[in-house]
Amino acid sequence: MRSIALVNQKGGVGKTTTVANLGACLAQLGKKVLVVDLDPQANLTIHLGIKSNELEYSIYDLLLWKTKAEEVIIPAGVEGLNIIPANIDLSRAEIELVNMPSRETVLKDRLFLTFKKYDYSLIDCAPSLGLLTLNALTSVREIFIPIQTQFFALQGINRLSETIEIVRKKVNPLLKVTGVIPVMYDVRTNLSQEVLNRIKGYFKKEVFKTIIRENVRIAESPSFGLPITLYSPNSYGAEDYMKLAKEVISRE
Numbered sequence: 001m002r003s004i005a006l007v008n009q010k011g012g013v014g015k016t017t018t019v020a021n022l023g024a025c026l027a028q029l030g031k032k033v034l035v036v037d038l039d040p041q042a043n044l045t046i047h048l049g050i051k052s053n054e055l056e057y058s059i060y061d062l063l064l065w066k067t068k069a070e071e072v073i074i075p076a077g078v079e080g081l082n083i084i085p086a087n088i089d090l091s092r093a094e095i096e097l098v099n100m101p102s103r104e105t106v107l108k109d110r111l112f113l114t115f116k117k118y119d120y121s122l123i124d125c126a127p128s129l130g131l132l133t134l135n136a137l138t139s140v141r142e143i144f145i146p147i148q149t150q151f152f153a154l155q156g157i158n159r160l161s162e163t164i165e166i167v168r169k170k171v172n173p174l175l176k177v178t179g180v181i182p183v184m185y186d187v188r189t190n191l192s193q194e195v196l197n198r199i200k201g202y203f204k205k206e207v208f209k210t211i212i213r214e215n216v217r218i219a220e221s222p223s224f225g226l227p228i229t230l231y232s233p234n235s236y237g238a239e240d241y242m243k244l245a246k247e248v249i250s251r252e
């Protein structure tokens, strides 16, 4: 059982894309996978072809103790892949949770038994270090950080490292950054290579050998509600995410 939060408070760096596609690839490789949408934008839910406005239950109901995990988990279009979906209700959760006892650990309290039933649980976080992300950091053992191989990539990373350190010291001593994923790599530019070198200088061995290249098929796939391996199985994007999944498994 591995529980992993995909975190980076910078927006648009490939968190959701990576949870959807890595999750699908792990499932296609025979793993039992749960992905959790912890972002009120519900991008992960939509990416995996689920209509977020037609949900009976969502992660919001789970967090506010309105229902059980078994009621919220639904299939996500790939054999072996399940999702806890989100919708716009989640934007209220941060406010409503404030008055709850143990508000930083409610996700953990609600899901730790569920995580045990899966080989991989991947949580897609919103681009913030607010209460929802804090809940993600409290409920997992591992963190993967997707980083764009572009100019501002490392800006804000110190802040993220500090937050992780605080959570580790105060509530979750086992928490660790176990993977940094270079994404949206542009093979035509020197800048991508330079930034990749800087990322490796900062994170050292945590950086995955697999690099996710920029690929228009990846950007297209959410509008078809499919992961890249189903939308365009022969694309670079599918190749890269499958390679990443194998590397993730090899680090078990």
Ligand SMILES: Nc1ncnc2c1ncn2[C@@H]1O[C@H](COP(=O)(O)OP(=O)(O)OP(=O)(O)O)[C@@H](O)[C@H]1O
Binding pocket: 010, 011, 012, 013, 014, 015, 016, 017, 018, 039, 041, 043, 125, 126, 127, 183, 184, 185, 212, 213, 214, 215, 216, 218, 219, 220, 222
């Ligand atoms: N390798 C890639 N090649 C091309 N486009 C990509 C790639 N990875 C992600 N994208 C596109 O970049 C945009 C941002 O990606 P994504 O939504 O995964 O980021 P995010 O970190 O989840 O954003 P947010 O912080 O808003 O939740 C999306 O339009 C996505 O389709």
Ligand SMILES: [Mg+2]
Binding pocket: 015, 016, 017, 039, 043, 044, 124, 125, 126
């Ligand atoms: Mg996202």
